[in-house]
Amino acid sequence: MTTAQTRLTGLVGFPVAHSLSPVIHSAAIEAAGVDAVYLAFSVPPDRIELALEGLVAIGMWGLNVTIPHKGVVLSFADAQTEEARGVGAANTLFWDNGQLWADNTDAIGLQTVLTQLRVQAEDWVEIIGAGGAARAAAVAAGRLGAMVTCVARRPDRAKAIMQLACLFGGQPPTKHGKPRVVINATPLGRNGESLDAEYMGLGPGRIALDLNYEGNSPFLITARDSGGKAVDGTGMLVAQAEAAFERWFTHQPPPGVMQRALGRK
Structure with a gap:
């Protein structure tokens, strides 16, 4: 009342x-x-x-x-x-x-989730997007000492995300192969959209983390079906x-x- x-x-x-x-x-x-x-x-x-x-x-x-x-x-x-x-x-x-x-409070919230997923120093975390959610993800992953890369439509904005992660303790990209964690920090997926093919179907040992909290995005579904770990944004x-x-x-x-x-x- x-x-x-x-x-x-x-x-x-x-x-x-x-x-x-x-x-x-x-x-x-x-x-x-x-x-x-x-x-x-x-x-x-x-x-x-x-x-x-x-x-x-x-x-x-x-x-x-x-x-x-x-x-x-x-x-x-x-x-x-x-x-x-x-x-x-x-x-x-x-x-x-x-x-x-x-x-x-997004960065501390995401840091909590990444800690629960046992993301640690020198793990490779790739962020898709370059907006506010991506910046929060960069801060969170950087604080855990992860190696952070970013994919965005504008290369200058992607570079700024990686620099932000390093500012907060992250590592510059040095590894080859595939990132352990891929974070979708864009709205893509809310209405059934797929990400680029290389991010669909992340397999065993890899984590698909979608900051949208609808757990049925193609990004998460294909990761789950391929034996990877799929985590939506509810945490x-x-x-x-x-x-x-x-x-x-x-x-x-x-x-x-x-x-x-x-x-x-």
């Missing part, structure tokens, strides 16, 4: 109808007994600054941000965390001492959401509540 003190949190992106963030955050809010609501707002790019100004004006407590607005909100905020500046994109807005801060979704929840309410949600909410959807 909402009250006159109910705090507003939510998500802005375009589109957002597919998002599971309202499911997991609403479950966490209820389990934690927090007087808040979480809503999703579909905002086209030409309206995002107006939308942000409106949300701030009505007392928005905290906000998640997804494609294509992660770059815009970085400059909209009063201040940026070191994490957001390093990634060059923000996925979370929160208040601290009257200032609106832009943060990025990262939960880990980054738990970190965002803590930014807003100064404590973690009850353990496991977000993951269990995904199982009930």
Whole structure:
């Protein structure tokens, strides 16, 4: 039940109808007994600054941000965390001492997933894409000491992703053969699209990690069918959401509540 003190949190992106963030955050809010609501707002790019100004004006407590607005909100905020500046994109807005801060919890969320997959120093991780998600992936893999390569339509942007990984502790490309981990950091696959042929059907000993959280993309299906390990973006979704929840309410949600909410959807 909402009250006159109910705090507003939510998500802005375009589109957002597919998002599971309202499911997991609403479950966490209820389990934690927090007087808040979480809503999703579909905002086209030409309206995002107006939308942000409106949300701030009505007392928005905290906000998640997804494609294509992660770059815009970085400059909209009063201040940026070191994490957001390093990634060059923000996925979370929160208040601290009257200032609106832009943060990025994607990198720490993905680092959690890569650690669970036992990615370690000098493993070869190839990132497909060069947007905000790819930059978060570069930071996460770099912190684990992986060798990071990137494939993107623009070579200069791919080079920047690899340089970012090295800045955070990653290794420059030196190995030959095939990468152990391939990360799809693009929207491709949400609507059944395939990646380039060399990334389809990753076999035994290799990991296909799709940051989209629909687990039936051709990238993942063909990896699974070929004996590789297929991992969608739900682990990262939960880990980054738990970190965002803590930014807003100064404590973690009850353990496991977000993951269990995904199982009930």
